[in-house]
Amino acid sequence: MSMNLKPGARLFSAVCSTEMIAVKAPADAVEITIGGVAPVASAADREASGAVADGFGGGTAMGKRYVDVDDTVELLCTKPGDGVPAVGGALMQLKEAKALPASD
């Protein structure tokens, strides 16, 4: 299922505890999954019985950012879980960021 994303949009995995927020979004609709299943709009909409699909597990990490191969979608993990986000069926990759000292 394709969706129109905008920066600040919340994505709740339907099948694990992962919660993400869109940092960067393309103008066109994209097909996003978390744990292999389309995300839902709030924690209350989660399916009780769902499971992370094969090949879409491995886990998200708190505060980390995930990007698609074209670098058009970027999601930030605000609550980790067992699933991994994907765009058009391709797993999103962890974006490495240089750690900076806290300056304020």
Added chain:
Amino acid sequence: MHLSSLVEMVESGFDDRVLLGTADDPVTGTRFGQMVRAGASTLQGATAVVYAGENHPLLPIALFSAAWAGVPFVPVNYRLEDHQLNALIARQPGALVLADSTTAPRLTGDSAPVVFDDWLDSLPAEPPAIDPPFDDDEVAVVLFTSGTTSEPKSALLRHRHLMAYLLGSVEFGGAGPDEAVLVTVPPYHVAGMANMLSNTFAGRRLVYLRAFEPTAWLDAVRREGITNAMVVPTMLSRIVDALEGQVADVPTLKSLSYGGAKVSERVLVDALTLFPATGFVNAYGLTETASTIAVLGPDDHRAAIESDDPLIKRRLSSAGQVLPMVEIEIRDEYEQPVPPGDPGMIFLRGEQISGEYATGSLLDADGWFCTRDRGFVDSDGYLFIEGRSDDTIIRGGENIAPAEIEEVLLAHPAVAEACVVGLPDDEWGQRIVAAVVLREGEAVDADTLRDVVRSQLRGSKTPEQIVFKSELPHTETGKLLRRFVLQELSESL
């Protein structure tokens, strides 16, 4: 991204983590979100939220409530004279004016002030749901520049500038659950805003010290298990003095950052000795750049202290390396980029750079912002700040940065403060005059100080006159108010 998104991130990521408040009245991420939603519900119809007062443990609630309601947050300097303060507030017609109980009676404008504690007490328990705004091109914060060389200007920081700074330099949830930051910078300063935003984003508990006093600061670090703190150089200097040569007993303090004005190298070397287990961070930025754009980290500090290589040693006085998402160019008077090591005007570009005032944007067609600070970048990318270009003295056609002469004067053990300015001169165009404050109980004469400068710099940079003063005027964050020194010396000499 909009700052209201940060509220939702806090609710998601830090639901049961304590972010604000006191030990008796802690505010977790969940309660933070509830308070912000309730706060926003009181702002329907308001055009902005003005805050006139000291730091407050729950101040971030005011900032984020404004963001959630889609109106700017405007912290003003409560230490200004009544007429100045009221004039700044009058620039925000239709704003909700929040004030501390000492400041509220001083406010005489059209909007009756509400005492911040009363506002917090009155927040509805079950506020109506308000959809948060998404447009990150809206103004999030209005700050007044410190006005060391001219009248204060109102700088506009949009949501996209502040979020670009956070996303580019802070890791969401990067702080451990036990980390706490001690805030002493005033809320109307960009460092105070950045403090609130960065630490909320990192998930680090914010602890406020209402009025700075060095012993109270050291006590608070120990009592609250403070891991991070940010001070302005005058505070660092007072902390060092209060320690009287004893190593600070602050086992939890991992990181101490300083910025907001130039620090004396002597104070910094003393501080590094007295806080041997603490990492020091120097941050450089401007109001118009949405806070920090360059950082000198703990490893750089220690390397500079331990090195015999003059190029590495001098990095102690550097602002460090520019953040990865900010571009820098040093340009000459024809606006052409200069080679590494050559001084010039500092230009910046990047998503966090606002460069905008209420009167209009100062970004050029390619997005570059002229900071009006002068400096140079060494061959390894370390930025050195020489001072405001408006303060540059032009003596006999030679550009002289006051900071260079001030550093030499400040290195003298008898000198507590120094301000070097250029006064009109028939022969040279400008002549160099230094106003100097001596340390208590110390004595040195003008000729000795002039000899010190001459021996380290050269004749053309030696002050023609040295005037001794009992004190110099500063902003609240310790920046020298040069225009007042200049004015006074022009009238008296």
